[in-house]
Amino acid sequence: MDYVAWKPFGDQRNGKIFLLGQCACGNDWVDKLDDLSKEKLQQWLNPITWAEFLPAFSVPYHIPGHYIFSYVCTQAGVTFDRLRLAIISEQYNATFPQELKEKLIAGVRLFLPDYRT
Secondary structure (H helix, E strand, O other): OOEEEEEOOOOOOOOOEEEEEEEOOOOOHHHHOOOOOHHHHHHHHHHHHOOOOEEEEEOOOOOOOHHHHHHHHHHHOEEEOHHHHHHHHHHHOOOOOHHHHHHHHHHHHHHOOOOOO
16 A cells, blocks of 8 residues: 545545555556455554545556556556546646645656656
8 A cells, every 4th residue: 555545525424535545656567456455454444434445546657548447447446547647737736835846846856857847
């Protein structure tokens, strides 16, 4: 498990939308489609939201084709590939805090010194 995200509905009741995500950055990303196991993790997570978590999967690659993308979603959960991440990034670019944006860019440049914004 690489990330956790939840979104409350605003009514202060249990049952938030709750994602647990797996990232796969290497060329072997197909081998990681079933890394998140509900059976193994559920015992640790029920009290947080009272609803089962949704598995999520993130890759820095574009997953082409409806059939392949659908298969990945079926196996790994809500899928965030390069296209989906780029769209989300663009949608929230104007409201993203500048200080956090600068820290993230500095972190990316540790691995990709030539990264341009």
